[in-house]
Amino acid sequence: MAARRCPALQVALIVLLVVMTAVCVALIVVLTTGKKDKAPGPQDTIYLIGVGRSDCTGPPAEIPMMGYANPQQTAAGIHTRLYSRAFIIDDGSRRVVFVTADVGMISQRLRLEVLQALKEKYGDLYRHDNVVLSGTHTHCGPAGYFQYTLFMLTSKGYIKAAVEPLVNGIVKSIDIAHSNMRPGRIYRNRGELDDSSLNRSPHSYMNNPKNERNRYKSNTDKDVLVLKFTDLDGDGIGMISWFAVHAVSMNYTNRMVSSDNMGYASYLLEKDKNPGDLPGQGGFVAGFSSSNLGDVSPNTRGPYCVNTGLPCDYLNSSCPVGGTKMCQAFGPGKDMFDSTSIIGHNIYLKAKELYANAAEEVTGPVHFAHQWVNMTDVTVKINDTHTVRTCKPALGHSFAAGAIDGGGDLNFTQGAVEGDPFWDGIRDALVGPPSNQTKECHHPKPILFSTGEMNWPLPWHPQIVDVQIITIGSVAVIAVPGEITTMSGRRLREAVKKVSTDIYANIRQLVTWLYAELLTHVVVYQELTSVGTFRNSEVVIAGLSNVYTHYITTYEEYQVQRYEGASTIYGPHTLTAYLHKYRELAKAIAQNKVSELPVGPEPPFFTNNLFNLMAAAAVDRKPENSSFGDVLEQVLPVYRQGDVVSVTFVAGNPRHSGDIRDRTFVTVEIYDNRTESWEVVYNDASWETRFHWLKGSNRQNNATVEWFIPSSAPTGSYRIRHFGHYKELKALRPVITPYEGSSDVFSVRSSYY
Numbered sequence: 001m002a003a004r005r006c007p008a009l010q011v012a013l014i015v016l017l018v019v020m021t022a023v024c025v026a027l028i029v030v031l032t033t034g035k036k037d038k039a040p041g042p043q044d045t046i047y048l049i050g051v052g053r054s055d056c057t058g059p060p061a062e063i064p065m066m067g068y069a070n071p072q073q074t075a076a077g078i079h080t081r082l083y084s085r086a087f088i089i090d091d092g093s094r095r096v097v098f099v100t101a102d103v104g105m106i107s108q109r110l111r112l113e114v115l116q117a118l119k120e121k122y123g124d125l126y127r128h129d130n131v132v133l134s135g136t137h138t139h140c141g142p143a144g145y146f147q148y149t150l151f152m153l154t155s156k157g158y159i160k161a162a163v164e165p166l167v168n169g170i171v172k173s174i175d176i177a178h179s180n181m182r183p184g185r186i187y188r189n190r191g192e193l194d195d196s197s198l199n200r201s202p203h204s205y206m207n208n209p210k211n212e213r214n215r216y217k218s219n220t221d222k223d224v225l226v227l228k229f230t231d232l233d234g235d236g237i238g239m240i241s242w243f244a245v246h247a248v249s250m251n252y253t254n255r256m257v258s259s260d261n262m263g264y265a266s267y268l269l270e271k272d273k274n275p276g277d278l279p280g281q282g283g284f285v286a287g288f289s290s291s292n293l294g295d296v297s298p299n300t301r302g303p304y305c306v307n308t309g310l311p312c313d314y315l316n317s318s319c320p321v322g323g324t325k326m327c328q329a330f331g332p333g334k335d336m337f338d339s340t341s342i343i344g345h346n347i348y349l350k351a352k353e354l355y356a357n358a359a360e361e362v363t364g365p366v367h368f369a370h371q372w373v374n375m376t377d378v379t380v381k382i383n384d385t386h387t388v389r390t391c392k393p394a395l396g397h398s399f400a401a402g403a404i405d406g407g408g409d410l411n412f413t414q415g416a417v418e419g420d421p422f423w424d425g426i427r428d429a430l431v432g433p434p435s436n437q438t439k440e441c442h443h444p445k446p447i448l449f450s451t452g453e454m455n456w457p458l459p460w461h462p463q464i465v466d467v468q469i470i471t472i473g474s475v476a477v478i479a480v481p482g483e484i485t486t487m488s489g490r491r492l493r494e495a496v497k498k499v500s501t502d503i504y505a506n507i508r509q510l511v512t513w514l515y516a517e518l519l520t521h522v523v524v525y526q527e528l529t530s531v532g533t534f535r536n537s538e539v540v541i542a543g544l545s546n547v548y549t550h551y552i553t554t555y556e557e558y559q560v561q562r563y564e565g566a567s568t569i570y571g572p573h574t575l576t577a578y579l580h581k582y583r584e585l586a587k588a589i590a591q592n593k594v595s596e597l598p599v600g601p602e603p604p605f606f607t608n609n610l611f612n613l614m615a616a617a618a619v620d621r622k623p624e625n626s627s628f629g630d631v632l633e634q635v636l637p638v639y640r641q642g643d644v645v646s647v648t649f650v651a652g653n654p655r656h657s658g659d660i661r662d663r664t665f666v667t668v669e670i671y672d673n674r675t676e677s678w679e680v681v682y683n684d685a686s687w688e689t690r691f692h693w694l695k696g697s698n699r700q701n702n703a704t705v706e707w708f709i710p711s712s713a714p715t716g717s718y719r720i721r722h723f724g725h726y727k728e729l730k731a732l733r734p735v736i737t738p739y740e741g742s743s744d745v746f747s748v749r750s751s752y753y
Helices: 002-033 108-122 149-154 160-179 260-273 336-356 397-401 421-430 436-442 486-517 522-533 555-560 574-590
Strands: 047-055 061-066 074-078 083-090 095-101 131-135 182-192 223-231 236-242 285-289 302-305 327-330 366-374 379-381 387-389 447-449 464-472 475-479 538-542 631-633 638-640 644-651 666-672 677-683 689-694 701-708 716-730 733-742 746-749
Touching: 047 160, 047 223, 047 236, 047 285, 083 160, 083 260, 083 285, 095 160, 095 285, 095 366, 095 464, 108 131, 108 160, 108 464, 131 475, 182 336, 223 336, 236 260, 236 336, 236 538, 260 285, 260 336, 285 336, 366 574, 379 574, 397 447, 421 447, 436 447, 464 574, 475 486, 486 538, 486 574, 555 574, 644 716, 666 689, 701 716
Parallel strands: 095 131, 236 285, 475 538, 638 746
Antiparallel strands: 047 083, 047 182, 061 074, 074 689, 083 095, 182 223, 223 236, 302 327, 366 464, 379 387, 464 475, 631 644, 644 701, 666 677, 666 716, 689 701, 716 733, 716 746
16 A cells, blocks of 8 residues: 555655746746836726925014024015925825925924824824925025924024914825825936036045945936826826935025025926916926935035135135135025026926926835834944944034035034034033043044933934835835935935845745745745835935934045034934835835834924024004005116016014915016906016015014016016005004005016117
8 A cells, every 4th residue: 555655645746846846937937027027007007196285484574594504594575485295196005195395304393293283184094104294405494393402492492483384384285185186197207417416525425435436427416306297188287306406595695485496496397387377376286305415505616715716625615714604605696596596497497308208107006114213222233243323413513614505603614523622611511511422422523512412401303213215106215304415315225226136136045945845935926026116116315304313424424524424413323224224114115014114112292391482573663654555665667578676665574464375475466458457477476576574673664575577578567566464552452454555557668768
């Protein structure tokens, strides 16, 4: 009987061997061909897509501006309005939201308040793990939306009047996108944009390994990535573009709220796609997002000493007379407005070109992964014998020097690797010295403020940080919580893409082992099919997302301790920690194991000890025998295209107007002879207008409105109107009253003759 069973067993083993051989061959074929050989069907290409835009402009008077940390730069008018632009993508199983907002950066407090508002409206539909909030990095928006002490000190506290427009504007943009979701398609395109960016710390960049630098033709990323959103008829409904450049074409002398170069690019493309609509109106939404801009300036003429005209010192960006303050970089235009226009127009033209020619369809599922990470305590094993770790937050001496886009006022210089006894002594007396452990951890950074050891009245810097990746088919968006430099961004993109390569190699080994051991193929096949998540993917960085942690340099750049390195608050191994964390997220997505990721420690939402140093806006006064809205300086009777119209009104404090979203302080109106009515052609969101508010003596304020008449403006009769509110005391109670004023009617002609 045993002899008879033996051939049967042999036959069974042979059959099993043949079956497993076929399975392994099939797996290898799938592995080598990948998903790219599969013709996508309609079910692979259709998403539910929603786009939305909403005004998020805060009080344009007296509030400090966020970005340059210059106490003299307080808001005093409007150059252009600020908008939040939201994009929702749903594959039928998962949904993600990407928001790019005209703000300096997304603070942790702002994100938490937005998520709280979304939860109240939508339950668990929009959460911390599937919503990305990113800032364009304009330096000319109202501050006051942080909960950490350092930022509150430079912003005059946590200012509810500045926070609410941002929260409400971002949420409303998501509301609009949510309400107009429809089936559609997504296309991607990539190109390069020259003459619009400059590396502002080339000395730091050159400290990166030569063989690494030789792989790239420039010390900034010139790539522009565009996602084009259409409905099923092929009609465009929106676009997102990523390009790495600081939004600092408007410099620290500007006091008007402005969306800067990125905002101007949005303005131009939305004007193209929504013809006849005023800014902020129309269905097409064009979002321009920040990327790895940490060491990238739009001031392409570079730095020189403004008091001598000579080049700045290469190593520390200072001047023999005047120090870092005199070393300033300048854009390509005749002034900051012209430079903003040129850089913004360049970005717009490239995005428009890429949008028009986008033909590669984005297909595949939507994924997302998120963790909260205590960035003060991340340990990474870099080889068999060495581990590195992050540090408690600290800022170096060169942080106070500022960058060439806006140097500091004191005698600090970039590139400082030694402390200054004078400033260290003042620091020790005021806030205490850094601990030896923190000094050692941050070496070679000479610590100016050991913010991680400063907790009164609240922590000075965040410890808990968001790391997040969302994928839309073949596009992976890495949400980075800070200003990441060019080379750091390149390493991060490579690290995420390498995840699939590593898994790919592991699966090859696993298939070999499987064949040898004759095990089941199911687990291997499931893992294999997930590899396509990052293979052949477009990986892009969305900077200044979710929480602000200053800068992220490479280890080599950190050693030079220019402004960016001194502002890398978690120490020299910050980037190494982020590479480790984002690789974990990417691997979890690729292997469909996101649910197994630890959520991490939740960030704090402080309710006590938030402070506000902004006094209430004072009662308004007016000259005798006048009313609010009266004209103090009248327009001329006739102008030509290309001229500038100016009119000055008796004005109240714009802070008295409360929530100014979706309203305007200014209109330019043309008289329509056919309807015998006035039509608004420009408002204070228009690039062509400027609204200046002047805080006068004895609480008597003025508002000057300028209209830069375009060469395309129709001839005809025009007027300029101003709207506002003033505050007065009645029976010792403050009463706020609206007012309006109008210029005389004037003519615009093609010539004076």
